Amino acid sequence: DSSCEKFEYQAEVNRLMDLIVHSLYSNKEVFLRELVSNASDALDKLRYLSVTEPDLLRDGVDLDVRIQADKDNGIVTITDSGIGMTKQELVDSLGTIAHSGTAKFLKALKESQEAGKDSNLIGQFGVGFYSAFLVADKVIVSTKSPKSDKQYIWEGEANSSSYTIREETDPEKLLPRGTRLTLFLKNEDKGFAHPEKIQKLVKNYSQFVSFPIYTWQEKGHTKEVEVDEDPTEAKKEGDDGTTAEQKKKKTKTVIEKYWDWELTNETQPIWLRNPKEVTTQEYNEFYRKTFNEYLDPLASSHFTTEGEVEFRSILFVPSVKKEELIDSKTKNIRLYVKRVFISDDFDGELFPRYLSFVKGVVDSNDLPLNVSREILQESRIVRIMRKRLVRKAFDMILGISLSENRDDYERFWENFGKFLKLGCMEDKENHKRLAPLLRFFSNQSENEVISLDEYVENMKPEQKDIYYVAADSVTSAKNAPFLERLTEKEYEVLFLVDPMDEVAIQNLKSYKEKNFVDISKEDLDLGDKNEEKEKEIKQEFSKTCDWIKKRLGHKVARVDISHRLSSSPCVLVSGKFGWSANMERLMRAQTM
Numbered sequence: 104d105s106s107c108e109k110f111e112y113q114a115e116v117n118r119l120m121d122l123i124v125h126s127l128y129s130n131k132e133v134f135l136r137e138l139v140s141n142a143s144d145a146l147d148k149l150r151y152l153s154v155t156e157p158d159l160l161r162d163g164v165d166l167d168v169r170i171q172a173d174k175d176n177g178i179v180t181i182t183d184s185g186i187g188m189t190k191q192e193l194v195d196s197l198g199t200i201a202h203s204g205t206a207k208f209l210k211a212l213k214e215s216q217e218a219g220k221d222s223n224l225i226g227q228f229g230v231g232f233y234s235a236f237l238v239a240d241k242v243i244v245s246t247k248s249p250k251s252d253k254q255y256i257w258e259g260e261a262n263s264s265s266y267t268i269r270e271e272t273d274p275e276k277l278l279p280r281g282t283r284l285t286l287f288l289k290n291e292d293k294g295f296a297h298p299e300k301i302q303k304l305v306k307n308y309s310q311f312v313s314f315p316i317y318t319w320q321e322k323g324h325t326k327e328v329e330v331d332e333d334p335t336e337a338k339k340e341g342d343d344g345t346t347a348e349q350k351k352k353k354t355k356t357v358i359e360k361y362w363d364w365e366l367t368n369e370t371q372p373i374w375l376r377n378p379k380e381v382t383t384q385e386y387n388e389f390y391r392k393t394f395n396e397y398l399d400p401l402a403s404s405h406f407t408t409e410g411e412v413e414f415r416s417i418l419f420v421p422s423v424k425k426e427e428l429i430d431s432k433t434k435n436i437r438l439y440v441k442r443v444f445i446s447d448d449f450d451g452e453l454f455p456r457y458l459s460f461v462k463g464v465v466d467s468n469d470l471p472l473n474v475s476r477e478i479l480q481e482s483r484i485v486r487i488m489r490k491r492l493v494r495k496a497f498d499m500i501l502g503i504s505l506s507e508n509r510d511d512y513e514r515f516w517e518n519f520g521k522f523l524k525l526g527c528m529e530d531k532e533n534h535k536r537l538a539p540l541l542r543f544f545s546n547q548s549e550n551e552v553i554s555l556d557e558y559v560e561n562m563k564p565e566q567k568d569i570y571y572v573a574a575d576s577v578t579s580a581k582n583a584p585f586l587e588r589l590t591e592k593e594y595e596v597l598f599l600v601d602p603m604d605e606v607a608i609q610n611l612k613s614y615k616e617k618n619f620v621d622i623s624k625e626d627l628d629l630g631d632k633n634e635e636k637e638k639e640i641k642q643e644f645s646k647t648c649d650w651i652k653k654r655l656g657h658k659v660a661r662v663d664i665s666h667r668l669s670s671s672p673c674v675l676v677s678g679k680f681g682w683s684a685n686m687e688r689l690m691r692a693q694t695m
């Protein structure tokens with residue numbers, strides 16, 4: 104066929120294909136999850152575009168996914184009525200690694216190979232479309248985009264570095280729109296081509312897809328059929344002139360077999376359900392499947408707001424931090440408008456940067472379907488939503504901190520503590536919510552972090568301020584000479600050992616009307632001054648001080664008598680308005 108064009112895969116695809124085809128990965132069934140999720144994405148795209156171009160749906164075809172298994176031939180077909188692909192899109196999508204998740208997979212794979220580890224990366228990252236080759240040795244993709252009047256066939260084989268594209272010419276195979284994948288299963292994987300197996304996988308992996316997924320199933324209904332008990336006798340009776348009703352006929356139950364499409368998933372999105380009726384297990388599963396996570400979340404929160412602004416949401420706190428930094432763009436919030444998936448690109452509009460680790464779905468009834476970033480940024484509705492979402496996120500985090508299992512919050516703090524400290528700098532309005540969530544080591548708790556509430560509870564009756572010292576480790580904080588008098592008085596002193604700690608504390612300024620006081624600053628007042636005596640000592644040693652100042656020159660600003668030491672002979676302190684030693688370290692680190 105002259106109209107059949109041959110294309111070479113991009114080098115990375117070859118590597119990936121090679122890996123997939125030869126992988127010993129045992130959990131091959133993830134292929135269905137990947138392909139159904141592509142179908143669902145394609146339907147999402149079409150539904151989204153049809154908001155502004157209703158013509159796209161003029162053919163009246165429903166938005167759904169249909170999966171058929173042919174066990175005699177070992178073939179599985181997956182058909183969606185989504186957006187489809189043009190010829191160019193086929194080349195771009197199924198010949199290169201366009202997909203960032205797959206690129207991440209390759210990067211992780213390289214790293215794990217260098218580290219000599221052999222982990223289950225395929226399942227963890229999901230290798231997208233190419234996962235079809237986990238089970239198939241040939242894949243045919245027939246697809247029709249509304250942007251093109253032609254339907255194209257992409258064909259690829261497991262052990263080939265090229266694929267072909269040709270036009271669909273068989274009128275029987277034309278689709279109104281969308282994509283049909285035909286997988287020709289490898290011999291050892293033909294077991295996937297069983298209707299019951301497919302049904303099980305859909306229920307297991309694609310339960311939260313919001314479009315109907317139908318699978319082709321053999322059905323049977325029972326039917327009563329009449330059978331003559333004895334045909335000769337019946338005939339005789341008939342001859343006697345008896346009516347049909349009186350005839351003694353026997354009925355028999357038979358099962359009539361036929362094939363039909365069966366709805367296989369639950370299409371009501373979980374966030375529309377009554378929170379009282381959803382189990383933790385369902386939330387966890389929804390989370391894992393929606394965000395491609397391995398581990399259950401640390402916490403979740405499902406809520407509806409009504410009144411001024413109406414929306415529903417489920418938020419999650421992950422139990423581990425992905426490698427992403429505070430500044431990197433996240434795709435953690437999936438925004439829906441009236442059930443239509445809009446985008447996962449609006450995290451920054453719906454949450455402040457310091458809460459970017461929160462994942463979830465938000466479904467609004469008040470936003471327009473064609474909502475854009477500009478609209479979101481200007482919208483009063485979004486401002487209110489954002490405020491509520493932030494509050495709910497705080498409630499959820501507070502919930503973890505109140506959990507009986509102290510480990511949970513420690514885990515949270517380890518992963519996301521930095522984010523909350525950033526919050527202290529960036530969100531003054533929420534200081535009241537942030538402060539109780541902070542944790543620090545102290546001279547009385549060197550191994551386990553404490554909260555500010557615990558600190559306050561532990562304050563001495565005469566103590567007015569919250570004391571802290573910044574250092575680069577617990578060990579060096581512990582040995583700070585400034586500590587001596589305070590330790591003697593049994594005052595607790597917070598150890599700020601993370602550079603962000605001090606910045607956070609300085610932004611808060613106070614907690615429960617108690618000021619944060621840096622014990623390394625020169626004017627530390629422990630409220631036990633004896634002015635007479637101090638004056639005396641000052642006079643007595645004024646010459647000594649002058650002498651020392653002369654010797655040190657402008658290495659120091661001043662030399663003074665200290666009343667905060669008990670066993671060390673001297674101490675270097677920061678000026679009242681100067682930077683603390685720790686801040687200096689921090690500034691130096693930043694300018695380098």
Ligand code: ADP
Pocket residue numbers: 137141142144145183185186187188196197201202203204205230231232233281282
């Ligand atoms: P991802 O889904 O993360 O983008 P995949 O490898 O799963 O990565 O798919 C690659 C691309 O191929 C998709 O982004 C999409 O453009 C296209 N594609 C795959 N399956 C379909 C489909 N059923 N309908 C339309 N486009 C599809």
Ligand code: MG
Pocket residue numbers: 137140141231232
């Ligand atoms: Mg995909």
